[in-house]
Amino acid sequence: MxxxxxxxxxxxxxxxxxxxxxxxxxxxxxIGKPLRKGKIPLTTWRVGAIIGAASTFLVLVINFTLLLVVSARDGPTLFRGDCNSVKKWSTAIHLLINIFATLLLGATNYSMQILMAPTRDEIDRAHSKGNWLDIGINSLRNMYWVGTGSLWRIILFLVLSLSSLPLHLLYNSTVYFTLQDNTYSAWAMSPTYEADYLKHSVDPSLETARMQPLECLQAYTDNFISKYSDIAVILNENATALRGPVQVYYPSDPTVIGNSIFHFLWICENWHPALLAPGFIYLYQSECDKARIMKDCIVTQILERCEVRFQRALMVAVILINLAKFLAIMTTVWLYGNRGILVTVGDACASFLENxxxxxxxxxxxxxxxxxxxxxxxxxxxxxxxxxxxxxxxRPKRWIQVVEWSRGVVVALILTVCLAIAGSEIQRILRDLADESINYLDIGFGQVDSRAVFNCSLGNYTAVILLANIPQLTLSIPYFLYNGIFTDMAVSWEFDGLPEERKYLRVSEPTGNQRKSFFLQLPYRFSIPLMVTSSLLHWLCSQSAFLVSISRWDGQSKEIYHVDGLGYSPIGLIATVSVFGAIPVGILFVGVLFGNRGxxxxxxxxxxxxxxxxxxxxxxxxxxxxxxxxxxxxxxxxxxxxxxxxxxxxxxxxxxxxxxxxxxxxxxxxxxxxxxxxxxxxxxxxxxxxxxxx
Structure with a gap:
């Protein structure tokens, strides 16, 4: 019966x-079985993969075009101008670079997830041996089972994952800001000798300007002098008469960035410009002569020559990495576009319901x-x-309880190590600045400051680049883990509504009334904020630790030498660490705030x-x-x-x-x-x- x-x-x-x-x-x-040989429908995950390939190709074209433009010029300069404008351009370019890097990271993660998505046959083989595979996330667990069927999937996966390492180490340093720093002489004289100074000591092709004492001191206590060269300090008429102009500061040639004392030797309290005694100057390298009070000063104005420069060798490396990613993504679509892989949880449900x-x-x-x-x-x-x-x-659960525990442990471990190292380093930096009576707030966000430079005498451009961009690499690792955490939450959220609302399955290859899914398992409401936050974090990092490039000029038209170092911004470091630490706090907040009915x-x-x-x-x-x-x-x-x-x-x-x-x-x-x-x-x-x- x-x-x-x-x-x-x-x-x-x-x-x-x-x-x-x-x-x-x-x-x-x-469902879950291969399509007819040679048939690659432009639907669902294939569209997503092709969009990822298109974005990767677009970045490749932009990078290659930039390389061609600079190669056609004499020298590495992209553009030159006044330092404020050039710095803004540099900041904007680095923001674009980090957006491009995030696009490459997203396309890479998408394709890696496709490569690790199992077929139904691979799942059945694993289940028959008591093993389970991951569906809908980027999983190393699946590598053995999918690799036994196709070695190419492993090769492509490794190409995509390993190419991300040098990309984040190099990309931000392909374009960098070069700051101008002028040498100059400082003279002190009584008003009697002012005319002779202008006639015999100032290049007639250059313009001069008269400044009040406070303006003068502010202009020449900057970390780097880019707008002015020589200065003549006109003493008060009541001061003791001088027999002629007295040179109180000679052009210096420091070999180490950060030794800002040379610029201020002629100014009283030069070690602490914030404590300047108004109008007092050094005379004969002796103590401040309070009898010789500044009346005003005459400064020589010159053209600013700050630059945004381009590192061709690094861009060639970035282009090769970019090309490798593009070819790997297109190969993924070509080789596996006609295979019935189970990309989303909906794909798996459809396959198991049918068979x-x-x-x-x-x-x-x-x-x-x-x-x-x-x-x-x-x-x-x-x-x-x-x-x-x-x-x-x-069994009601908070979203945080449905997250794979191993993923949570790895995230917690990475966060603990990174925050501990970054926190101790920031504490040391702030303590050192405080010992020198320097307020870290006076060092601007992403600004080059001679008081905030590490390892200036390295003399090794490659070492400086690696030191500046290791944090970029570190920030990329949690992205994949956060993606998996949000995927666990999204799956739990989607299934929680099934006892109350009848739904068509969301699959990567819809038939009938099934729902399309151009994203993978992670919905846009999760993935877009995650990518935006990742871009912001990488940009903040690029403004926190960066290549310091200084061009020393003779005050007129000749570049004396060029030196590179590693600069940092205390405000940028604090902002980066704050956002880096706020992301898991936000995830924890969302995971505790929302839950399932069980x-x-x-x-x-x-x-x-x-x-x-x-x-x-x-x-x-x-x-x-x-x-x-x-x-x-x-x-x-x-x-x-x-x-x-x-x-x-x-x-x-x-x-x-x-x-x-x-x-x-x-x-x-x-x-x-x-x-x-x-x-x-x-x-x-x-x-x-x-x-x-x-």
């Missing part, structure tokens, strides 16, 4: 429309943690007479847990393409659509096609019978607290 039950043909529910899907051969194709997995029978209430160390043979097959199904019990098991990305909830009742042969809900299969509905079932009523748990040989005690009372929960297009009810389900 049991065979009679399983041969029942269920009529379609009224109001359901299949839009002539029966005539569409794509609907009949088993249920016998390895997970009788585990409809099990969450992902219940499948840790899961045996290859389901316990219901091992001992069907003694096997006791689990009781249903609501009706649907927390399956996460675990392929076995997903499979266990996808054992529909007999007759529900089109559940994969119908709107589905999760819950207990409604026996009353089965009685209505087929009276034959009522006569041979068995627990819903054994109504699946894969379990027809399993015996179980019959019961006519719903509260006593062993129930079955699943994703199905048939009507469902909310599971009963304390009832057994399998």
């Amino acid at each position: 049991l065979n009679t039950f399983f041969n029942v043909t269920f009529p379609r529910r009224s109001g359901d429309q299949r839009n002539n899907d029966e005539a569409d051969p794509s609907v009949e194709r088993e 249920p997995d016998q390895n997970t029978l009788g585990r409809c209430l099990d969450a992902k943690l219940d499948f840790k160390g899961y045996p290859p043979v389901p316990p219901i097959f091992v001992s069907p007479n003694s096997y006791k199904p689990p009781e249903f019990k609501r 009706i649907v098991p927390a399956v996460g990305s675990n392929s076995m847990a997903i499979s266990a909830m996808c054992h529909p009742p007999p007759g529900d042969t089109h559940a994969a393409t119908e709107a589905v809900m999760w819950g207990e299969v409604d026996v009353k509905f089965l009685e209505i659509v087929s009276p034959e079932i009522t006569e041979h009523l068995v627990p819903p748990a054994i109504l699946t096609n894969d379990m027809r040989h399993i015996s179980a005690p019959l019961s006519t009372t719903r509260s006593e019978a062993i129930g079955h929960c699943c994703l199905t297009s048939f009507p469902v009810t909310t599971p009963i607290e304390g009832r057994l389900y399998q």
Whole structure:
């Protein structure tokens, strides 16, 4: 009689429309199986991958064009001008660079996730050996199982992942700001000699300007003098008469950036410009002569020559990396665009609904943690007479509780190490500045300041670049982990609504009324804020530790020498660390604020847990393409659509096609019978607290 039950043909529910899907051969194709050879439809994840390839190609074209433009010029200069304008351009360019880097990072992560997405055959092989795979996230766990089928997937995955390391070490240093610093002489004289000075000591092709004492001191106590060269200090007429102009400061040639004392030797309290005694100057390198008070000064004005420069060798390396990423992404689409990979959790659900997995029978209430160390043979097959199904019990969870614990541990470890190192370094910097009576707020955000330069005498351009960009590399690693954390939350959020609202599955290759998904498992409401925050963080980092490039000029038109060093911005460092630490705090806040009702098991990305909830009742042969809900299969509905079932009523748990040989005690009372929960297009009810389900 049991065979009679399983041969029942269920009529379609009224109001359901299949839009002539029966005539569409794509609907009949088993989900998760390869398409016809050579057919690569431009839908869903393939569109996303091609968009990623297009963005990668766009960045490649921009980088290559920039290289050609600079190569056609004599020298590395992109443009030159006044320092304020050039600095703004440099900041804007670095913001664009970090946006481009984030686009490359996003496209890389997308393609890596595609490469690690398993096929149904790979999942079945893993399940048969008691192993589970990740669905919908970028997972190293899948590498062994997908790699045995295709070595190219591993090669492409390694190309995409390893190429990100040098990219973040080099990209921000391809374009850099070069600051002008002029040498100058300072003279002190009485008003009597002013005319002679202007006639014999000032180049007639240069303009001069008269300044008040405070203006004069402010102009010449800057860290780097770019607007002016020589200065003549006109003393008060009441001061002791001088027999002629006295040179109080000679042009210096320091070999180390940061030794700002040379600029201020002629100014009283030169070590602490903020404490300048108004109008006093050094005379004869002696103590401040208070009898010689500044009346005003005459400064020589020159053209500013700050530059944005371009490092060709680094850009060539970046272009090669960029090209490798583009080719890897396009190869991914070309080689695997016609394979039925399960990219999203919806893909996996559709595949398991169409072809249920016998390895997970009788585990409809099990969450992902219940499948840790899961045996290859389901316990219901091992001992069907003694096997006791689990009781249903609501298990409300905060979103943070559904996150894979190993991912959370790695994030916590990285954050702890990074914040500890950064915090101690910032504390040391602030302490050193305080010891020199320097207020860190006076050192601007992203500004080159001679008081904030590390390792200035390295003399090794490559070493400076690596030191400046190691933080960029460190910031890239958490991006992939945060992506996985938000994916766990998004999956939990999506499944939590299934007991109340009937939905079509969101799949990467829709058929019938299934929903399209041009993103992978992470919705835009999560992925876009994550990418924006990542771009902001990398830009803040680029303004916190950076290459310091100083061009020393003779005050007129000749560049004497060029020196590079590692600069830092205390404000930028604090801002970067603050945002870096705020991201996990924000994730924790969201994870604690939002939660699930605990009706649907927390399956996460675990392929076995997903499979266990996808054992529909007999007759529900089109559940994969119908709107589905999760819950207990409604026996009353089965009685209505087929009276034959009522006569041979068995627990819903054994109504699946894969379990027809399993015996179980019959019961006519719903509260006593062993129930079955699943994703199905048939009507469902909310599971009963304390009832057994399998």
